[in-house]
Amino acid sequence: VYIANNMFNNELKFHSDPKIGFDFIHEFPRINKNKTYGFQLYVTNNDAVSIAKLYKDNIARKGEFKTLEEKARKNKEIEKLYGAAHFYFWNQNGLSESNVNWPKLREQINSPVFSHIKELIQKNSSEPGELNVFEQVNKQDFVDKYQKNVILRYMNEVLSMKELYKEDIFLKVDQEASELLNKGVDHLSKMELYNLNKHVLKSVLGDAVEEVSKWGKADGTDIIKEMKSAGIDNAWIGLPNWEQGYMQPDFVTEAKKMGYLVGSYDSYHSIHEKADKNWNTASFTDPSLYEEATVTKRNGEKVQGFLGRGRKLNPTLSLPSVKERMNDILQNGPKYNSWFIDCDATGEIYDDYSAKHITTQEQDLKARLQRMDYIAQEKGMVVGSEGGNDFASSTIAFAHGIETPVIKWDDDDMRKNKTSPYYVGGYWSPNQNVPEKYAKQVPLKEEYKQVYLNPVYSVPLYKLVYNDSVITTHHWEWGSLKVKDEVGNRMLYELLYNVPPLYHLDEVEWNKHKKEITQHLKVWNEVHEKAVKEAMTNFAYLSEDKLVQAASYGENIKIIVNFSNEDMEIEKTKIKAKSAFIINNGKQTMYTPNQ
Structure with a gap:
């Protein structure tokens, strides 16, 4: 076993001719004064358990290993992750389809408020191209599904606009709106602005829409109430954007009351030259950052941002912006208890050759850890990140992407060819809920299935x-x-390897999948809430074809999974095909997913 002493500026190049192997390459950049590298060499048994134990002991000797229970002593909220599945909620609408009495709304489609909405969309929206729908509906005695989606999208879009309120249109507003108007529209926080705009719309739409307190609940608060009633006592809930919290603050509050963790996706990896409200993580209030704080390659070119847009922000210069953003969100919105920071734990780090802020990979990495630690310690958040690589293990509590990473960005059948059965779907959602990229179920090409999902x-x-x-x-x-x-195979994987299931929910997805979700979690939760406090003490293949595997956690938890299509007798126990045999502190359970 080789352990590299210097994790920076290394490259592994794999090859398979004549047999699988790799070359290790270390570079000494001119900007890095550290010109040494070396390895620790160990001889041990040729099995995963021995190799991993040796490495874990090495980490512990350096004082870099920290258990979840140690982390929880500083922030008890971390314990809410034990036995918690992970759910992304896409309740991005203030107003949902079920909140609208469509025949009554259709009667008002020619009223001044809708003329005003159309003007605002024409002036401010990035997608005003479907405004003709209002004219279509005016000539019909019904509203079809597509038209409902368009009308809702535009109505929800104007909820974020300061220009929505006009005294000559909203003549009689309720007390809550009146109190907010007395503050002055320009002095309202985003959360207050959303609330004002909901109430003034209700004031003119009357019984064409439900009470404001019910708006948007079907895709959020109603679901978490059902989850709690179904016995889901632990959950990590993620929002794709913190703006959702401004639109639906009650959802965040209710989730916390139920004992759930709830937080937003965030990123400080890329920066765009011009602000884009649809990509607000890459927008920063300091206008100098784009030119003065971005990463430069050795050849003088700037490193491009995600998907080729913008640039990469140098982490050593980001902390003031991190603090500004976090303070603004927490002062002007609901109080989250968790946060997800994209990219920082993936290992995508840079040497920055910018003359004014030369930065080594090591300095880049330390700055990423510093900003995650700031959010965890100063803001009391349960922090997670993408990837969860080794270097971040003492800082973060959870990670997304190690168990199933991104699969093939560059396969056109998956990413571009919309007629392909493998097309994963786009980011856009017709009803502004779960995008098909996350909800649409697709098969994987056999070659990718072998690499990414075959348990062998x-x-x-x-x-x-x-x-x-x-x-x-x-x-x-x-x-x-x-x-x-x-x-089903992935449910077994989640049990065997102690991996939280991850789901994307709105009203449609919850109603479609709630039975299989709740049934799986009843079994999975009982294992995870205990196993997560133990080391994985053993792992073994129990069949020649490697389709029967066993994992042990501590001294009292053992899971045997039969991924094969045939029943197998293992250790005098018949284990059904596609099933798990669980021994959890003396209790024995045979579990076959979706049965």
Whole structure:
């Protein structure tokens, strides 16, 4: 076993001719004064458990291993992750389809308020191209599904606009709106502005819409109430954007009351030159950052941002902006108890050759850890990140993407060809709820299935080191239900490797999948809430074809999974095909998903 002493500026190049191997390359950049590197060499048994234990002992000797229970002593909220599945909620609408009496709304489609809405959309929206729908509805005695989606999208869009309130249109407003107007529209926080605009719309739409207190609940608060009633006592709830919290603050408050963790997606990785409200994580109030704080390659070119847009922000210059953003969100919106920071734990770090702020990979990495630690310690958040790589293990509590990473950005059948059965779907959602990219169930090409999902090739090295330190699950693009014909296998994987399921929910997705979600979690939760406090102490293949595997956690938890299509007798126990045999502190359970 080789352990590299210097994790920076290394490259592994794999090859398979004549047999699988790799080359290790270390570079000495001119900007880095550290010109040494070396390895620790160990001889041990040729199995995953021995190798991982050796590495874990090495981390512990350096004082860099921290258990979840140690982290929870500083922030008890971390314990809410034990036995918690991970749910992304897409309740981005202030007003939902079920909140509208459509025949009555249609009668008002020619009224001044809708003329005003159309003007605002024409002037301010990035997608005003479907305004003709209002004219269509005016000539009909019905409103079809597509038209409802368009009208709702535009009505929800104007809820964020300061220009919505006009005294000559909203003649008689309720007390709550009146109190907000007395503050002055320009002095309202975003959360207050959303609230004002909901109330003034209600004042003119009357019984064409439900009471404001019911707006948007079907895709959020109603679901978490059902989850709690169904016995889901622990959950991590993620919002794709903190703006959702401004629109639906009651959802965040209710989730916390139920004992759930709730937080937003955030990122400080990319920066755009011009602000884009649809990509607000890459927008910063300091206008100098784009030119003065971005990463430069050795050849003088700027490193491009995600998907080729904008640039990469130098983390050593980001902390004032991190503090500004976090303070603004928490002062002007609901109080979250968790936060997800994209990219920072993936290992995508840079040497920055900008003359004014030369930065080594090591300095880049330390700055990423510093900003995650600030959010965790100063703001009291349960912090997670993408990837969850080794270096972040003492800072973060959970990670998305190690168990199932992003699969093939560059396969056109998956990413561009919309007629392909493998097309994963787009970011856009017709009803502004879960985008098909996350909800649409698709098969995987056989070659990718072998690499990413075939349990024969699974070796849980990370879990053998960090099971009781970092909770790891899937990348949000490849949630538990995403791969059409692998849902059951992935449920077994989640049990065997102590991995939280990850789901994307709105009203439609919850109603479609709630039975399989709740049934799976009843079994999974009982294991995870205990196993996550233990080290993974053993892992073994129990059949020649490696389709029967066993994992142990501490001294009293053992899971044997039969991924094969045939019943197998293991250790004098008949284990059904596609099933798990669970021994949890003396209790024995045979579990077959979706049965």
